Amino acid sequence: MNQDIALQVNNLRVSYMTGNREVKAVDDVSFSLYAGERLGIVGESGSGKTTLALALMRLHKPPAYIMGGEAILNGRDLLALEREEMRQTRWSKLSLIPQGSMNSLNPVVKIKHQMADAIEAHESGWTRSQIGKRIGELLGRVGLPESVAEMYPHELSGGMKQRVCIALAIILEPSVIIADEPTSALDVVVQRVVMQTLNDVQEELNAAMIIIGHDMGLMAQSADRLAVMYAGKMVEVSPIKSFFHDPQHPYSKLLISSLPSPEEKRDLAGIPGSQPSLLELPSGCAFHPRCPIAIEQCQQAIPPLRHIRSDRRVACDLVEDQAS
Amino acid sequence: MKQAYFIRRLIMFFVVIVLAATLNFIIPRLSPGDPIGAVLEELRARGASTGGDAEDEIVAAYRARFGLDQPIHIQYFRFLFNTLRFDLGHSISYYPQKVEAALLRSLPWTAGLLAISTVMSFAAGSFFGAMMAWPRAPAFMRRFVPMFMVLSAVPYYLLGLILVYIFAFVMRLLPLGGAYSSGTIPRLDLDFLLDVIRHGILPALSIVLTSVGCWALSMRSVMVTVLGEDYLTLAEAKGLPDRRIFFAYAMRNALLPQVTSLAIALGDGGFWGSIGRGGLQLSRHRLAAL
Numbered sequence: 001m002n003q004d005i006a007l008q009v010n011n012l013r014v015s016y017m018t019g020n021r022e023v024k025a026v027d028d029v030s031f032s033l034y035a036g037e038r039l040g041i042v043g044e045s046g047s048g049k050t051t052l053a054l055a056l057m058r059l060h061k062p063p064a065y066i067m068g069g070e071a072i073l074n075g076r077d078l079l080a081l082e083r084e085e086m087r088q089t090r091w092s093k094l095s096l097i098p099q100g101s102m103n104s105l106n107p108v109v110k111i112k113h114q115m116a117d118a119i120e121a122h123e124s125g126w127t128r129s130q131i132g133k134r135i136g137e138l139l140g141r142v143g144l145p146e147s148v149a150e151m152y153p154h155e156l157s158g159g160m161k162q163r164v165c166i167a168l169a170i171i172l173e174p175s176v177i178i179a180d181e182p183t184s185a186l187d188v189v190v191q192r193v194v195m196q197t198l199n200d201v202q203e204e205l206n207a208a209m210i211i212i213g214h215d216m217g218l219m220a221q222s223a224d225r226l227a228v229m230y231a232g233k234m235v236e237v238s239p240i241k242s243f244f245h246d247p248q249h250p251y252s253k254l255l256i257s258s259l260p261s262p263e264e265k266r267d268l269a270g271i272p273g274s275q276p277s278l279l280e281l282p283s284g285c286a287f288h289p290r291c292p293i294a295i296e297q298c299q300q301a302i303p304p305l306r307h308i309r310s311d312r313r314v315a316c317d318l319v320e321d322q323a324s
Numbered sequence: 325m326k327q328a329y330f331i332r333r334l335i336m337f338f339v340v341i342v343l344a345a346t347l348n349f350i351i352p353r354l355s356p357g358d359p360i361g362a363v364l365e366e367l368r369a370r371g372a373s374t375g376g377d378a379e380d381e382i383v384a385a386y387r388a389r390f391g392l393d394q395p396i397h398i399q400y401f402r403f404l405f406n407t408l409r410f411d412l413g414h415s416i417s418y419y420p421q422k423v424e425a426a427l428l429r430s431l432p433w434t435a436g437l438l439a440i441s442t443v444m445s446f447a448a449g450s451f452f453g454a455m456m457a458w459p460r461a462p463a464f465m466r467r468f469v470p471m472f473m474v475l476s477a478v479p480y481y482l483l484g485l486i487l488v489y490i491f492a493f494v495m496r497l498l499p500l501g502g503a504y505s506s507g508t509i510p511r512l513d514l515d516f517l518l519d520v521i522r523h524g525i526l527p528a529l530s531i532v533l534t535s536v537g538c539w540a541l542s543m544r545s546v547m548v549t550v551l552g553e554d555y556l557t558l559a560e561a562k563g564l565p566d567r568r569i570f571f572a573y574a575m576r577n578a579l580l581p582q583v584t585s586l587a588i589a590l591g592d593g594g595f596w597g598s599i600g601r602g603g604l605q606l607s608r609h610r611l612a613a614l
Contacts, residue, residue: 054557057561059557059560059561087563087564087565088563089563090560090561090562090563091561091562091563092563095561095562096558096561098554098557098558098561099554102554103553103554103555104554104555104557104558105555105558106555106559106572106573106576106577107555107577108576108577108580109572109573109576117562117564117568117572118562118563118564121562121563121564121565121568122563165558168562
């Protein structure tokens, strides 16, 4: 890959402090996000996906704290910015499509004002009519009539609200968009259309996008690369095609075999056991108690996320390197 | 549908009025003492009556004048009928003044005082309550919480007495009572206005101080809920300035239930408060509304 890097995350650690104990929700996560690409992040509930997204925007609330690491956007470490600098960076460079889009719009403020204040907070010198025109244009781009601008959120359906959130996210043409389960509250038909809209506007802007979710089908359709999180760590990062055809990490393999496939008839396998509590992580590799191929060594050392190919990384000592 | 609803409400309204009037008729008659006896007591105290036959004649005259010589059911229906046409009759203790004159004289002052101080305490309480819940507010804001809790537990008339004692009686900074200095004639100029304000400070302060705590605490609890909403996270993600998030996203939304309470407080507290206090005066002066 010799593409430009839009966002480089190095050794990010986010913990929840409960009493004197530290719960590592995001533990030593590093990844690169290339300009214009769509990186999917999947994982079970509680694996740290949303914490990761919020921490990148520094929207995490106590008891969550960033314990270390860096997130470099345009040559500057987001985690080291002053409050005011961070405020200016948000939305203009890095925007968010929130998880609960149903409640993400202020119920007592008209759509146009909620869109306008994003512009007003970052740009000066826009006239009222310029802002109005821009809002109309954006609503059109996500397939909504211009009249939506004059409406309140309760007048819109779930899919329409999600489109408003997409329009809102691209209003300042950011270089990175974080979509946190952008379609989880929608029915499957609307999901597909909204996801298509999202992909279209992302391509037009050539923005990099992180899509967080647990819908593997959606990821297969949208993402260019996929990162799998397990108990706060990234266990596999891989191009989407290779991931689905030839998953490497034992957890990824089990994930894929638990998905129904129209091509072959086979029994769907689940993953035995359940995700460990982050308070009492198993020693060594956190996945070893559920892993079908675990050996003695897995209980001792935490396997690093290493390259098995130039474009694939896996955190399992038992996976062999591949020729690129 | 709408008409049926309206008629139903109207009937309810009249039933409530008649019931209330009936209670008002019965309760004074159940209480010991006799209004005319009290008037005589006063006359005696002033040395205007010496007792004996003359006094019996006065009693009879009063009874006839107020209709108290009639059988109880006739009294009741006359009372109801007069109430329905807003004729409250003459005051026994302030005879020959009409009752409504006495009420109307104090009503605007009471209502005005209550309305102004309720709005003031609503505004101050809502703002303080919002600040108490705001995580980036100055730390001393959170120390107001126990103070507001104590204040909201004190009844306004008790605080009123304490304030009058300290500021009017001991320090002699402010007047003891009344709406304006005795001897001045109400007119629309600055001097009179200032005089009214000087007289209003203590009663207003007692109402504001005791109710501001309730406003602040309820605002704080709504605000805490609003701060956890997804749209606040999105507002922050949008990079809006703190001030804008506070006023346009958090406080604006948290104010909704507060405004409902304000309307109830104004209607309920203002209207019934002043009528109620009028009623209190009625019973204190034993005015039989006949």
